[in-house]
Amino acid sequence: MTEYVPPSVWTWDKASGGKFANINRPIAGSTHEKDLPVGKHPFQLYSLATPNGVKVTVMLEELLEAGHTGAEYDAWLIRINEGDQFGSGFVAVNPNSKIPALMDCSGPTPFRVFESGAILLHLAEKFGVFIPKDGAKRAECLSWLFWQMGSAPYLGGGFGHFYAYAPTKMEYPINRFAMEVKRQLDVLDRRLADNRYLVGDDYTIADMAVWAWYGALAMGLQYEAGEFLQVQTYTNVQRWTQEIAKRPAVQRGRMVNRVMGKPESQLHERHDASDFQTKVQSVVNPAVNAGAKP
Numbered sequence: 001m002t003e004y005v006p007p008s009v010w011t012w013d014k015a016s017g018g019k020f021a022n023i024n025r026p027i028a029g030s031t032h033e034k035d036l037p038v039g040k041h042p043f044q045l046y047s048l049a050t051p052n053g054v055k056v057t058v059m060l061e062e063l064l065e066a067g068h069t070g071a072e073y074d075a076w077l078i079r080i081n082e083g084d085q086f087g088s089g090f091v092a093v094n095p096n097s098k099i100p101a102l103m104d105c106s107g108p109t110p111f112r113v114f115e116s117g118a119i120l121l122h123l124a125e126k127f128g129v130f131i132p133k134d135g136a137k138r139a140e141c142l143s144w145l146f147w148q149m150g151s152a153p154y155l156g157g158g159f160g161h162f163y164a165y166a167p168t169k170m171e172y173p174i175n176r177f178a179m180e181v182k183r184q185l186d187v188l189d190r191r192l193a194d195n196r197y198l199v200g201d202d203y204t205i206a207d208m209a210v211w212a213w214y215g216a217l218a219m220g221l222q223y224e225a226g227e228f229l230q231v232q233t234y235t236n237v238q239r240w241t242q243e244i245a246k247r248p249a250v251q252r253g254r255m256v257n258r259v260m261g262k263p264e265s266q267l268h269e270r271h272d273a274s275d276f277q278t279k280v281q282s283v284v285n286p287a288v289n290a291g292a293k294p
């Protein structure tokens, strides 16, 4: 491989390759006019079942599971590989053009919330759950939540990109980011050695955020890198991952806005609690779903 010598001024090479090269660009803002659909529930979510999206659908399903009917939501599908995040309606909800994006329509004046960590915190504060009230525990919860927000770009944008999406396998970036991701797994493993959940005995938004990324990695579902990173050796992470994976709200939340994997794991849009049941029936008997929502 020839060494890259950066020119004095960087220019956009559209043909740079890589899995998402066709949508990535160095300019913000919308590329086309497109309104977003709006449903009947207090929360309108525009998302996709990537780890950042799953965090939020798990939280909404956990709130509903805990009896907070005010958390009812419509989940609309944003296909990021087709550029939906650059539509004018989406950019108005998230100027950063990334899923997830939420409209809180629960009061007289709807308002937007973007960035998955901000969405989790907003919902936790609004409903007064999944975040400790006590000062020290609350600080610990926020610390792990923001640890995830700061750490996952090394896992996704760093390791995942170079291991799974870059046009060629390059040893230097894969080595650098594999080392960092293994260090992060060790950080979690040590914390979970003495704690059932990240903040102690209570399951919080910190677990939801971290699980969506590092739990999926521990289950070998991210970048097909389970063996490469020897994820099974992080035994405390494995114990915590399996325990959270059994929660019904987590199982439902993982299905929402999912467009990959087994058909029975995909619920492209969610508008009602019964959609999960309809989904199960339609997989068993496709005729049940004829004419159902897309």
Ligand SMILES: N[C@@H](CCC(=O)N[C@@H](CS)C(=O)NCC(=O)O)C(=O)O
Pocket: 023, 024, 050, 051, 052, 053, 080, 085, 097, 098, 099, 100, 114, 115, 116, 117
């Ligand atoms: N820090 C953001 C990251 C969101 C993010 O990176 N979303 C990705 C999918 S996981 C996305 O929408 N990518 C589309 C794009 O980059 O154009 C958050 O946590 O909400």
